[in-house]
Amino acid sequence: xxxxxxxxxxxxxxxxxDKSIKCEQNLGHDTMYWYKQDSKKFLKIMFSYNNKxxxxxxxxxxxxxxKSPDKAHLNLHINSLELGDSAVxxxxxxxxxxxxxxxxxxxxxxRLTVL
Amino acid sequence: xQNIDQPTEMTATEGAIVQINCTYQTSGxxxxxWYQQHAGEAPTFLSYNVLDGLEEKGRFSSFLSRSKGYxxxxxxxxxxxxxxxxxxxxxxxxxxxxxxxxxKLIIKP
Numbered sequence: 001x002x003x004x005x006x007x008x009x010x011x012x013x014x015x016x017x018d019k020s021i022k023c024e025q026n027l028g029h030d031t032m033y034w035y036k037q038d039s040k041k042f043l044k045i046m047f048s049y050n051n052k053x054x055x056x057x058x059x060x061x062x063x064x065x066x067k068s069p070d071k072a073h074l075n076l077h078i079n080s081l082e083l084g085d086s087a088v089x090x091x092x093x094x095x096x097x098x099x100x101x102x103x104x105x106x107x108x109x110x111r112l113t114v115l
Numbered sequence: 116x117q118n119i120d121q122p123t124e125m126t127a128t129e130g131a132i133v134q135i136n137c138t139y140q141t142s143g144x145x146x147x148x149w150y151q152q153h154a155g156e157a158p159t160f161l162s163y164n165v166l167d168g169l170e171e172k173g174r175f176s177s178f179l180s181r182s183k184g185y186x187x188x189x190x191x192x193x194x195x196x197x198x199x200x201x202x203x204x205x206x207x208x209x210x211x212x213x214x215x216x217x218x219k220l221i222i223k224p
Contacts, residue, residue: 041200043158043214055211090157102146102206106157 003027006091006107013081014115020067021076021110023091032074033092033104034066043090049074050096086114117141119215121203126221127193135188135201135218143208149177149188150202152217158202161188190220198222 004025013019025032031050035043047066048055054066063079078085091107118140127133139147146165150158164170164179164186176189188201200217207213 040216041152042216043202043204045211045214048211102210103148103160103163104212105160108157 004091004093004105004107006089006110008110009108010111010113012113012115015081015083017081018077018079019081019112020078021089021091021112023074023076023107024072025091025093025105025107026072027093027105029093029105030071030096031094032068032071033094034074034076035090035092035106037088037090037109039087046076047074081112081114083114086112088112117205117207117213119203119205119213121201121215121218123216124219124221126223127190129193129195129222129224131193132189132191133193133220135190135203135220137186137188137203137215139184139186139203139205139213139215141205141207141213144181145206145208145210147177147179147186148204148206148212149175149186150204151199152202153199161201193222195222195224 007022033048034046037043045057046060065077067075088109088111090109092104094104121137148163149161151161152158162177164177169178174191179186200219202217203215204212
């Protein structure tokens with residue numbers, strides 16, 4: 001009965017590859033997020049998405065793209081991986097901000113290592 | 116710009132009390148959150164303040180002063196399992212969460 005789940009938990013890959021990380025939430029939330037947490041432990045928002053709007057952090061390279069087959073899933077696709085992409089990626093979900101409880105619930109994280 | 120400041124690291128003794136401060140400057144304010152993050156794990160929600168004052172939840176309490184742009188998280192009766200990073204985050208006028216860098220709390224026996 002995991003609330004927010006991500007797969008895989010660990011991902012090791014070569015520079016230049018394309019990879020995807022999957023996220024699913026069973027909380028009935030309308031909004032999902034992707035965060036990057038680097039070695040300095042700073043959580044940086046990459047995307048927030050609900051069925052009406054995708055908000056992209058302008059500092060995120062366009063090699064990163066979110067894909068949402070339905071409101072319970074928000075996958076992160078990364079093209080042409082670079083060494084600097086190595087980090088822990090967290091998925092999170094909440095109700096639509098401002099329309100209820102704004103608390104975000106996080107998945108367990110995916111540790112991506114680019115060699 | 117938007118800014119959240121909190122100490123990088125704090126040390127406390129098991130059984131004691133510790134206060135972790137957070138100051139913020141954001142474009143608008145729609146609430147302040149505290150999250151706990153153990154090493155290698157996901158952040159987990161601890162508290163939410165949107166009105167001034169103290170919110171108590173068991174051994175943890177969180178305080179907010181909107182006029183001062185200030186919050187603190189108070190942890191009582193510290194246990195070894197409280198060793199973690201504590202993240203302060205503010206929801207701005209666009210309902211985006213602005214995160215602090217976290218305070219690493221080390222508990223010593």
